Amino acid sequence: MPKNPPESMQHHLRQRLNAHAAERWPQLARVHVRFRTGFAYLAGELKDGERVPLCRLRFTGVLHTWGFALYQAGNDSYRDGILPSGLPAGSAEEALDCAGDLYLKPHAPGGSGPARVPAGLVLLVGPPASGKTSFVRALIAGGQIDADAVVSSDEIRAELFGTSPTEADSDADPDAADARIFEERDRRIVARLAAGHTAVAESTNVTSQARA
Known part of the structure; x- marks a missing residue:
């Protein structure tokens, strides 16, 4: 069973996170950190006492690098x-800010609700099963984007070919199918941008060619 970091490291992590929150997240009274079997669970306590789950950190053996998992409210x-940063691990402060951008901004002093993602192109980057879809769903649930802002290559693939190109045609050329999918994705993105709307490109986009 994975072990928790030493007590001294746990104490230091709590101090670092609360010091960072005092500067970056004024809506928080404090950051609570609960350790269990090698993980640190972060929750923000708002000024009114409400606790907001944020993320989970995985202990990697060193203080300054933690694996990151985002809380799924659904x-x-x-x-x-x-x-x-594009990496699955980083500093605890990076993790707090990443989760805070999603879950704490709606509670900012003087805020009237979640901050809307401005019009323009939002390019999600990450390998399969890295949490892109869950992140997008949280944005939709929080009212920060509209559902039709998301342009998903997986959904386009399902529309055109089913789950995989070979479901519709066993002789289909996978490269030709991919080209058709991304041509359609780009067409939809351009149409939304031309209309002055937000377009969220939900694909892996892990290569420079895909992001170009």
Whole structure:
């Protein structure tokens, strides 16, 4: 069974996170950190006493690098994710900010609700099962984007070919199918941008060619 970090490291992590929150997240009274079997569970306590689950950190053996999993409000669970750096692990402060951007901004002083994602292109980057879809669903649930803003290559694939290109045609060329899918994805993105709307490109986008 994975072990928790030493007590001294746990104490230091709590101090670091609360010091960072005092500067970055004024809506928080404090950050609660609960350790269990090698994981640190972060929750933010708002000024009114409400606790907001944020993320889970996985102990890697060193203080400054933690695996990241974002809290999934829809099913009260955690899912491994990618930090804004593009990596699945980083500092505890990075993890707090990533989760805070999603779950704490609606509670900002003077805020009237979740901050809407501005019009333009949002490019999600990450390998399969890295949490992109869950992240998008949380944005939709929080009212930060509309559902039709999401342009998903997986959904387009299902529309055109079923789950996989070979379901519709056993002789289909996978490369030709991919080209058709991404041509349609780009067409939809361009149409939304031309109309002044937000377009969220939900694909792996892990290569420079895909992001170009």
